[in-house]
Amino acid sequence: MLAASTFRSLFLAAIVVGLMTLPARGRAQDAIGACSVASGPYAEVQIDTLPRIDLELARTSQEHQRGLMFRDYLPPDSGMLFVYTAESRESYWMYNTLIPLSIAFIDRDGTIVDIEDMARLDDPSNESQAARVVYPSAAPYWYALEVNSGWFLDHGVGVGQQIVFCLGS
Numbered sequence: 001m002l003a004a005s006t007f008r009s010l011f012l013a014a015i016v017v018g019l020m021t022l023p024a025r026g027r028a029q030d031a032i033g034a035c036s037v038a039s040g041p042y043a044e045v046q047i048d049t050l051p052r053i054d055l056e057l058a059r060t061s062q063e064h065q066r067g068l069m070f071r072d073y074l075p076p077d078s079g080m081l082f083v084y085t086a087e088s089r090e091s092y093w094m095y096n097t098l099i100p101l102s103i104a105f106i107d108r109d110g111t112i113v114d115i116e117d118m119a120r121l122d123d124p125s126n127e128s129q130a131a132r133v134v135y136p137s138a139a140p141y142w143y144a145l146e147v148n149s150g151w152f153l154d155h156g157v158g159v160g161q162q163i164v165f166c167l168g169s
Helices: 002-020 061-066 127-132
Strands: 042-045 052-058 078-088 101-106 112-118 141-148 163-166
Touching: 052 061, 052 141, 112 141, 141 163
Parallel strands: 052 078
Antiparallel strands: 042 052, 042 163, 078 141, 101 112, 101 141
């Protein structure tokens, strides 16, 4: 009887130690890695070619609302990262957005959960037209990354792949 009790205690201790070594989850910060370069914020997709995107950050609700509105150009390999403080299900639209975009919705550990291509509206200033064409995510997310239309496809980036962010200080 004592041997079975000792075995059970050792077994449970091993499980607890094993669980403690699993990566922690639950914060948006989980996708933020160590910055290897002292430059502005950027994102790297964790695939063989390590495509990199220079980032502008949208952290506040005002920055989220403005996004990339009124821009007539977005440099190649650049984008805007919308950072949320809690899990989100907000849909995106193209109101007053003058350039076509692609958007990746990213969970708290940096996994892409959905990618959508967002076409430029015939009349970007028409709010009712913009309200009819919205882009929801297929799953909850903590980050949304907008880039030039087709960037993800052109770089072989898809759902299920990981992105690591370097957001600077």
